Amino acid sequence: MPPSLLLLLLLLLVCSSQAHHFYGTVITYYPKNTNTDGSVKVVLRYKLNFHRCREIDSWDCLSGDCGSQGSVMLNQVDGDSREECQTEGIETRQVPSDASFQLVLDGGRWINNRNGITSWRAVTLVELKSRSDTGKANTSPQTTFLPAVRVPSNCQRDFNLLAFDPDGDEVKCRYGSTSHTSQKECNPCTPPSVLTLSSSCTLSFSATSTSDQGLYAVQLVMEDFPRRTITLTQTNGVETTITTNDAISKIPVQFVLLVDPVVSSCAEGLYLPEFLPPTPANRARLYTSVSQSLEINISAQASNSTISELLFSGPYNIHHTTVAAGRHILTWTPYPNEDGESHPICFVVQAVSNSTIYQSELRCVIVTVGPDPTTATPTTTTAASTTTTPLTTTTVETTTTAPTSSSQPTTIISAVPTTTTPQTTTSPPMTTTAALTTANTDGATTVLSTTTITTTSTTTAPSTTTPATATSPSAASPTPVINVLNKVIVGLRMKISSSSPLSEDYVRNTVIPQLKEELVRKGLPADIRLCRVTRV
Numbered sequence: 223m224p225p226s227l228l229l230l231l232l233l234l235l236v237c238s239s240q241a242h243h244f245y246g247t248v249i250t251y252y253p254k255n256t257n258t259d260g261s262v263k264v265v266l267r268y269k270l271n272f273h274r275c276r277e278i279d280s281w282d283c284l285s286g287d288c289g290s291q292g293s294v295m296l297n298q299v300d301g302d303s304r305e306e307c308q309t310e311g312i313e314t315r316q317v318p319s320d321a322s323f324q325l326v327l328d329g330g331r332w333i334n335n336r337n338g339i340t341s342w343r344a345v346t347l348v349e350l351k352s353r354s355d356t357g358k359a360n361t362s363p364q365t366t367f368l369p370a371v372r373v374p375s376n377c378q379r380d381f382n383l384l385a386f387d388p389d390g391d392e393v394k395c396r397y398g399s400t401s402h403t404s405q406k407e408c409n410p411c412t413p414p415s416v417l418t419l420s421s422s423c424t425l426s427f428s429a430t431s432t433s434d435q436g437l438y439a440v441q442l443v444m445e446d447f448p449r450r451t452i453t454l455t456q457t458n459g460v461e462t463t464i465t466t467n468d469a470i471s472k473i474p475v476q477f478v479l480l481v482d483p484v485v486s487s488c489a490e491g492l493y494l495p496e497f498l499p500p501t502p503a504n505r506a507r508l509y510t511s512v513s514q515s516l517e518i519n520i521s522a523q524a525s526n527s528t529i530s531e532l533l534f535s536g537p538y539n540i541h542h543t544t545v546a547a548g549r550h551i552l553t554w555t556p557y558p559n560e561d562g563e564s565h566p567i568c569f570v571v572q573a574v575s576n577s578t579i580y581q582s583e584l585r586c587v588i589v590t591v592g593p594d595p596t597t598a599t600p601t602t603t604t605a606a607s608t609t610t611t612p613l614t615t616t617t618v619e620t621t622t623t624a625p626t627s628s629s630q631p632t633t634i635i636s637a638v639p640t641t642t643t644p645q646t647t648t649s650p651p652m653t654t655t656a657a658l659t660t661a662n663t664d665g666a667t668t669v670l671s672t673t674t675i676t677t678t679s680t681t682t683a684p685s686t687t688t689p690a691t692a693t694s695p696s697a698a699s700p701t702p703v704i705n706v707l708n709k710v711i712v713g714l715r716m717k718i719s720s721s722s723p724l725s726e727d728y729v730r731n732t733v734i735p736q737l738k739e740e741l742v743r744k745g746l747p748a749d750i751r752l753c754r755v756t757r758v
């Protein structure tokens with residue numbers, strides 16, 4: 223019998239016991255290039271919301287050929303001092319063909335909730351075939367959400383989700399389903415009784431009984447539909463017809479809704495903070511250029527409560543400054559490899575009175591990295607290169623132009639982490655740098671983005687950590703280094719072979735504890751946690 227092989231990507235986390243920690247997730251994707259051999263590079267960005275950032279997880283392949291994970295970078299977005307914390311993962315995948323595939327996030331327990339959702343589960347459908355209307359691979363709807371939003375039980379409130387589609391598609395929302403195309407989208411999917419959802423992605427909460435107060439898990443699915451029938455063509459020639467009733471891709475949007483105790487007035491500006499100018503309107507479209515900082519000024523007031531903080535969700539490299547009570551600035555500077563893309567940012571302002579927390583309405587904006595079509599002087603742009611796309615559901619914008627992504631399909635982009643890690647070393651905190659470079663067909667190489675990675679301690683080749691019954695573990699290739707709040711120390715990729723089958727239980731109860739023991743023996747703190755991230 224051949225030895226069974228197990229390839230593990232392990233993350234060392236400084237974290238405590240695993241409990242009921244999940245607060246939801248969101249994922250979006252941007253295709254980068256389709257090569258002539260049909261292989262595609264796709265960048266997935268996902269938010270993971272957990273109690274105090276104590277856990278992380280990664281997306282696994284559910285169906286189709288999901289290709290290989292090039293690099294993963296995890297960074298905290300917001301939530302240092304709060305119960306719930308958001309981390310953003312940016313993952314580059316190299317997929318061998320432009321056929322669609324599905325990814326799944328499937329793991330432990332949701333935070334305890336009123337609608338009885340037990341386990342976390344979310345499914346993404348990535349479609350990368352070439353569209354007949356744009357001549358490019360599809361991009362998912364772009365949205366984000368906070369880990370948790372709250373409303374007093376006696377107040378009415380609409381949550382208008384950002385539902386922007388870079389291809390100009392119609393974006394619709396529905397609840398996740400356990401019967402959808404035979405792959406269940408959540409576990410289970412029971413929607414909160416206190417919300418109603420419109421297909422245009424507005425979740426409405428109406429004043430309800432105090433007995434409905436509590437925490438709800440909201441599990442939505444957002445999909446993009448073409449505005450007229452299109453064909454999707456794979457590089458192997460296979461064509462699929464997509465009508466206006468067919469979703470092209472789908473993404474999960476999962477978060478927590480807290481229904482709070484009664485407030486004496488629901489009027490904005492008393493207990494619930496009220497936004498003031500120049501805070502951008504919900505679903506506003508903003509523009510900035512590569513390396514050009516965009517400042518979003520947010521101002522809010524509340525007369526019968528004290529504004530305490532701003533909560534936000536967006537790219538991990540958003541910088542937050544509190545200027546004065548109720549005045550905040552979010553600053554975001556896009557990297558060159560984000561040129562032409564549109565990224566979502568959402569925020570709420572929170573206030574406190576007599577230990578009770580109150581939130582403003584949720585506002586979201588979409589930031590396009592490129593020239594502002596409303597101010598840019600029209601030059602010699604040919605009609606063919608500017609496609610006017612229909613509106614999404616926003617009430618803010620009038621006409622929009624398709625993102626003028628200047629990336630030629632001949633550009634080859636590759637992620638080259640210049641850092642290598644696994645060596646048998648125990649080292650003091652060190653900082654290394656990874657660069658994303660592009661090699662153009664003319665041979666020129668440009669640095670697309672530079673990422674500073676802080677590793678706080680040890681990387682250990684597993685050669686000395688042989689679990690009792692496993693034979694000849696061998697260190698495989700260096701893994702992407704992962705950085706969460708400087709808490710994750712490093713990723714280890716290791717291959718363990720065993721003469722008997724390596725069951726899940728065996729890995730969890732024997733292999734991982736033995737590895738941990740060995741790493742602690744080598745000097746890591748005793749409270750590290752080893753998390754298995756992927757199994758290939």
Ligand SMILES: *[C@@H]1O[C@H](CO)[C@@H](O)[C@H](O)[C@H]1NC(C)=O
Pocket residue numbers: 500517519545551
């Ligand atoms: C944003 O706030 C900063 C600092 O208070 C100020 O200098 C800037 O003019 C403001 N921008 C807008 C658009 O209000």
Ligand SMILES: *[C@@H]1O[C@H](CO)[C@@H](O)[C@H](O)[C@H]1NC(C)=O
Pocket residue numbers: 486487492525526
């Ligand atoms: C808000 O505060 C003012 C001044 O303290 C008070 O008179 C008013 O009753 C409060 N409003 C509510 C709805 O509690």
Ligand SMILES: *[C@@H]1O[C@H](CO)[C@@H](O)[C@H](O)[C@H]1NC(C)=O
Pocket residue numbers: 576
């Ligand atoms: C503050 O909260 C406490 C406990 O809930 C309550 O007894 C008290 O009346 C509240 N005070 C005010 C000013 O609302």
